[in-house]
Amino acid sequence: MSVGEGKPIYIVMGVAGVGKTSTAKALASELNIPFFEGDEFHPPxxxxxxxxxxxxxxxxxxxxxxxxxxxxxxxxxKGGAVFTCSALKEIYREYLMNRTRSRIEWIYLYESFETIRDRMRSRREHFFNPELLTxxxxxxxxxxxxxHMRTNLSPEKTLNKILQEIKKPKIGIIGLGVMGQGLALNMADNQVSVTVYNREVRGAxxxxxxxxxxxxxxxxxFSWFSDLEKFxxxxxxxxxxxxxxxxxxAVDSVISELLPYLEKDDLIIDAGNSHYEDTQRRIAELQNKEVLFLGTGVSGGEEGARNGPSIMPGGSKDAYERVAPILESIAARDKTGKACxxxxxxxxxxxxxxxxxxxxxxxxMQLIAEFYHYMRFFLDxxxxxxxxxxxxxxxxxxxxLLEISIDILHRKENDELLLDLILDAAGQKGTGGWSTEAAxxxxxxxxxxxxxxxxxNISxxxxxxxxxxxxFNFKKLDGVLYDGIHEKLFEAFRLVQVVNHSIGFDLLxxxxxxxxWELDLSxxxxxxxxxxxxxxxxxxxxxxxxKDNPKEHLLLNPNFVKLANRSRExxxxxxxxxxSYGCPMPVTASAINYFLNFTSSQSSANMIQAQRDYFGAHAYERTDKPRGEFYRTHWKIKN
Structure with a gap:
């Protein structure tokens, strides 16, 4: 049997008079496992x-x-047991944890000095001298x-609270940045027992x-550790x-640190923004060691992590089902109340x-930014x-994203729009570029x-x-808005939004x-x-x-065809x-080009194929022959 496998040993600890024995006996009876009074192991x-x-x-x-x-x-x-043991110092607890094969679940009972002193003075037939309480x-x-359980409730309520804690699903979190802390608090709110670990780096x-x-x-x-092995x-x-x-x-480094201690069916959930190919490699490597791995996307930022993100787990389905109650409990809810x-x-x-x-x-984000930029600096x-x-x-x-942009446009600093004080140079962390690489x-x-x-990049x-x-100078509007501009701006914005989503889902x-993968786009x-x-x-x-057309491109869906026909002009x-007025519109322009390309039955690509065949002998398909048949031409005409 591996260390910690099977049911745990429960040790009810705390100072004398806190109620260890009565609580431990009741717990052992409820769990139907043996009880052992720690004081009986003292030598004479x-x-x-x-x-x-x-x-x-x-x-x-x-x-x-x-x-x-x-x-x-x-x-x-033999299926676990309950012990009492004061275990007042960490060295005593470490002694027991290091010299036993079982996983020990510590139950620390505590109460004020005055309350326990009064209890002990009324206690009879116990060798412990009340004067030693100090x-x-x-x-x-x-x-x-x-x-950790305060004993200011009735014995029955104290026991029930302990049982509730024991029955909670359990998880350990490594990494307590903003997202890690938010997820830990979210889980605690949703009745998950969370143990946290963060490395120690001097000065950082x-x-x-x-x-x-x-x-x-x-x-x-929160049970917390700064020692990985103890965690x-x-x-x-x-x-x-x-x-x-x-x-x-960093993910590979942490996994390497974990591996010496991991056992069969342990599960690692990578909830960061890892590259999907790294995730596939890690799954394969850990599978050889019988360790499970879930590559899990988490969206919602700091607010989402704390109050309910959208969660996208991939990997072993059995592994997901094991932690589904935890992940689904902390996720946001859709309009029907189902977990996101x-x-x-x-x-x-x-x-x-x-x-x-x-x-x-x-x-x-870029779409909103460029429409704001156009409206403010070019339409005045x-x-x-x-x-x-x-x-x-x-x-x-x-x-x-539009909602937060409205908030941004209202935020001022010393009566000046805060947005105007922010340098127009945007950062990025890589996932956008990874999407392009995947495309x-x-x-x-x-x-x-x-x-x-x-x-x-250019910003x-x-x-x-x-x-x-x-x-370079561009002509600008003279400050007079042309007819119907408000409605046209909205129609244009909405169609670009649809095109942007169409493109993303097409790659999925x-x-x-x-x-x-058999992704369910619905x-x-x-x-x-x-x-x-x-x-x-x-x-x-x-x-x-x-749901109606799982594989269909959105711009072929009747509802979006109708919208596009109404908004394309x-x-x-x-x-x-x-x-024409000099306003850069990269996403809008690319949406126009994509839309025009996608809706063109005859593209310019035949010229490209001819050029490729001319200088590189790459061959081409013909319109008058079946697809899949390739032909070459010696293009240069000799005089």
Whole structure:
């Protein structure tokens, strides 16, 4: 039997008089497992010393702890047991944990000195001298882990609360950045027992786990560790371990640190923004070691992590089902109350879907930014009017990104718009670029998302942009808005939003086919209706669209064909007008080009194929022959 396998040994600990024996007996009876009174393992000389009013020292306790450890090892394969043991110091608890094979679940009972003193003075027929209570409180080092239970309730209520804690699903979280802390608090709110770990890095990451537990101790009890081995030994088997660390080499580094301690069927959940190919590699590597792995996308940012994100788990379905109660309990809820968390598929599918979520997010963020930029600096609309227009649009679109953009347009600092104080150089963390790489790999056009990524790249070239701006002049509107501009702006915006989503879902569909993931685009749309960054009314409509036509491109769906036919003239007018006045519209322009390309039965690609055949002998297919047959031509005509 592996260390910690099977039912745990429960040790009810605390100072004398706190109620260890009565609580432990009741717990053992409820769980139908043996009870052992720790005091009965004291050698006679210890009992005499305490009876005479002398406190025990560390040396006195060695024989006692050794005897308890021996008894734990004798009963550990019999289905668990409940022990009492004061275990006042961490070194005593470590002694027992290091010398027993079982996982020990500590139940720390505590109460005020005055309350316990009064209890002990009324207690009869016990060798412990009440006058030693002060020394016990002086010696006490409360554990950073385990179930902490104040004994100010009735014995029945105390027992029920302990049983509730024991029955909670359990998980360990590694990494207590903003997202890790938010998820831990969210889980605690949803009756999950959370044990946290954060590394110690002098001068950079010090006492992170301790401080997190201390800052939240009024509402929650988190078992915390800064020692990885102790953290892993404490978790129940098979372990559920959620990683919330920076994507890339850091994930591999943490996994390498974990591996020496992991056992069969332990589960690692990578909830960061890892590349899907890294996830697939990790699944394969860990499968050889019989360790399970879920690559899990989590969207919603800090607010979502704390209050309910959209969750996209991929990997082993059995592994997902094991932690589904935890993940689904913390997820946002759709309009029917169902969790915005669903098994995505095998391999790296969960992280791939999260990557495309972020790609669509890139496109929509840039879309909002460029429409704001055009309206303010080229149409000379006041900021207040733009915010009001966005608010009116959002009555129909219900877009989270539009919602936060309205808040941004209202935020001032010393009577100045805060937005005007922010440097126009956008950052990125990679998922947008990864989407573009995936599009190249799978041969899918990703115009709007790629344009959004490139827009961020060029935004960082601030100095050269400023120099170039002085060299080129564009005509500008004279401040008079042309007819119907408000309606046309909305129609154009909405169609670009549809095109951007069409592009993202098209790549999801192609990747699913190539990898045999069997992605359910309707279900993915559903879990993106709340909790995530790209939630909007459009996402709600996609649920039925993909349910009716799972593989169909959105621009071939009758509902969106109708919308596009109504809005395409507005899109063309807004896009071309804006660019003619010198306003960059990268996502809008790319949406126009994608739409025109996608709706053209005759493209310009035949000329490209002829050129390729001319200089590279790449061959081409013919319109008058079956697809799949290739031909070559010697193009140069000799005189």
């Amino acid at each position: 000389e210890n009992i005499k010393k305490m009876t005479d009013g002398y406190p025990l020292n560390d040396e006195d306790r060695q024989a006692w702890l050794k005897a308890i450890a021996g008894q734990i090892n004798r009963v550990e394969d 020394s016990q409180f002086d010696t006490l080092e409360p554990p950073a882990y385990g179930i 990451e010090e006492n992170i786990a301790r401080n997190f537990a201390d800052e939240n101790k009024e509402l929650y009890h 892993l030994k404490y978790l129940p088997r098979p372990r559920n371990i959620l990683l919330m660390v920076k994507a890339g080499p 968390c669903s098994y995505i598929g095998p391999g790296g599918s969960g992280h791939f879907v999260k990557m495309l979520h972020n790609g669509i997010e890139y496109g929509e 609309m006041p900021v207040e009017e733009i915010a009001a227009m966005f608010a009116k649009w959002n009555e129909k679109l219900d877009s989270y 190249l790999k799978y041969g899918v056009a990703l115009d709007t998302i790629t344009a959004a990524v490139m827009a961020r 960082g070239d601030k100095e050269r942009r400023t120099r170039a701006a002085a060299l 569909n192609k990747a699913s086919e190539e990898n045999n 279900e993915i749309s559903r879990i993106w209706t709340n909790g995530c960054i790209i939630r909007s009314s459009l996402m709600n409509s996609l649920i039925d669209s993909f 507005a899109l063309l007018e807004v896009g071309t007008q804006a660019m």
